[in-house]
Amino acid sequence: MQRLNAEVICIGTELLLGEILNSNAQYLAQQLASLGIPHFYQTVVGDNPERIQKALAIATGRANLIITTGGLGPTPDDLTTETIADFFDAPLVERSEIWERICEMYAQVGRQITANNRKQALLPQGAEVLPNPIGSAPGMIWQPHRDLTILTFPGVPSELYPMWQQTAIPFLQSQGWVKETFHSKVLLYWGIPESALAERVHHLFESKNPTVAPYANYGQARLRITARATTQAEAEALIAPVEAEIRQLTGADCYGVDEDTLASVVGKYLQKHNQTLAVAESCTGGGLGQMLTDVSGSSAYFLGGVISYSNDVKANLLNVSRADLAKYGAVSAIVAEQMALGVQSQIQSDWGISITGIAGPNGGSDEKPVGLVYIGIAAPDRSVVAIEHRFSPSRGRNWLRNVSACSALDHLRRRFVMIGKVTA
């Protein structure tokens, strides 16, 4: 067949109304790029059969791999499968294996099956099921004629991703359509702005293979190293020396790679030192504990904590001095220190971390503005420190709560890095 050339059609009126961000388009674009499959157009169209068919007519005229997202659900405005079948004048056939799985899934969670679900079991004659390990709506792999392949996916990203990884990629490889692979490694940073990071490594931005590119995500700087090669091993061999040079240049500011999180890295240090952690949270209200427990297996080192949102809880459960609360206020270095020591002794953990601050939008003053945050760290030797942060309030409450929790984890991480240097 002619050279492979993919096109993405995202189907959903909610996209045209701007109700959701089209993250699927970015994911599929990244995936196609990493597989070296050219991809020249993306189209977004609503849940309208006539317009979906017009989009199909255009796409099939310029691409031979059509990937659709959305419109596979059980509701009346989910029309993708029947519209595609109609476009190619193919009859719809019910697939018993799909219907049985839908019934199974609904039974599992005790949900009532409705007439609407039945149409999710229909696929065009000759199409293969593209299994959905998460949800009830499967996609399809269909070659309506020799020079055209259509892959359909639901619009829910958490369903699309595993379907792409588990079935679509192996299918594309089995067709011999994936030759070169692009392999990337992302170095993760906390506590250094993207511009300062770029300054340190800018000489690498000219490199062609691997390429090095900086980018920032939620105020977190990253460096992506991307190598092009015929095998992953070859790509990794190209990346290794560049990664080593970057790590040399950026030192402790780099906390991890790829899927690492500040919480998972802190967890590794705690396990390595066979130590435990407890948290005392005021303005983050549980967000730090949630970050730590996002890591499966965190119960090995995370014991728990106290959400001391009110001053009574700070005093009663964490033994914070009521006199100090009155004199210095709940958002102060001394209260952060007492919270960290308090949760450490209450929960009998090796480390205690505390966060107290003003997340806003209200509650700020000239002396204590929104964005003022104190992080307390009580160490195994019962020594305690408090670090003051004055974050910009401009990004709002949720951002402030998130950077406060991340900064607390980063301070603990850097303590372990220092310990490593001392003992090394």
Next chain:
Amino acid sequence: MQRLNAEVICIGTELLLGEILNSNAQYLAQQLASLGIPHFYQTVVGDNPERIQKALAIATGRANLIITTGGLGPTPDDLTTETIADFFDAPLVERSEIWERICEMYAQVGRQITANNRKQALLPQGAEVLPNPIGSAPGMIWQPHRDLTILTFPGVPSELYPMWQQTAIPFLQSQGWVKETFHSKVLLYWGIPESALAERVHHLFESKNPTVAPYANYGQARLRITARATTQAEAEALIAPVEAEIRQLTGADCYGVDEDTLASVVGKYLQKHNQTLAVAESCTGGGLGQMLTDVSGSSAYFLGGVISYSNDVKANLLNVSRADLAKYGAVSAIVAEQMALGVQSQIQSDWGISITGIAGPNGGSDEKPVGLVYIGIAAPDRSVVAIEHRFSPSRGRNWLRNVSACSALDHLRRRFVMIGKVTA
């Protein structure tokens, strides 16, 4: 001219490589919807003149208002303006006012002007400048013929937004193209699947003005009511009876509208009854507290909680019986009840909510599989109940933790709804 009909063309190879998320497409979609300007297709195309012209040929065949983003910068791959001019065989003319502003801006920040910048001063003959108050790249407003208007914007969102607000909207209004406004209201549901919700109200899906459409977001079903009218008041009058009918049909399953969250709704009930809340979290690790404190002002009713990730914390800080922990296990109804009562008495709150479960991916057994969650609710009269959930493990740890916290809030919400019915 024929009825206005807009189309968005996002230009940039970085979009086709998935390097950036296309947030401009969502922003423009929201803006067009709120202005009542129909918008049926979005196209993404790379920085390639031939393909940009093919996209223009298609778009001008089906829309009379074309809005482009991207490709206005000074680099060689920024080709949007010259490609559009070429498509309509219009000569490019340098605009001194643009050139002077570019020189000014570069002087201000002490940046060296390059030959590349000069092309940013070029616009097709007859086009008006669409000023960029932030960056050096202006857009244009061009009517190459009577029935077609083209608006171009840079790809940087922080530049596009003010350009749209300050110039594009007033222009569209001045043309008399903004007559009707679309007003939407979204009804939010918890504890009912999208398909079952659709069954209850499917007769409304045929309605034309207002329209009613279901959609699901992170396992949460929603119904959107959208009215088209010349004034917002008129739109709201169209929506009101349909909303009333839907509320009648869906009862307590509807927890709120638009920006409401389960946490904000629970907060309103607590404030209305002048009651306080504390939480005891095991598998959610702080996520319930974080949800509650996402709401600014939640300190009026949320006192705090205990993250009892380890059994020692459950026993020591929440007075859960060690015998029961040994006999029934941490994930059990009786432990959930003791956690709720424990945090209620420790923190002296009116209500205590607890969550204990198996979030996985490990730690499950035949008897207690991943997805088994107990939610405890201790009421102001010190009565306590535990509700068992068996969530599908297929969506993974983070999803399980999120639905567990949401379900806990929903149970408390339904208690208040019942209280309302009793007292009513």
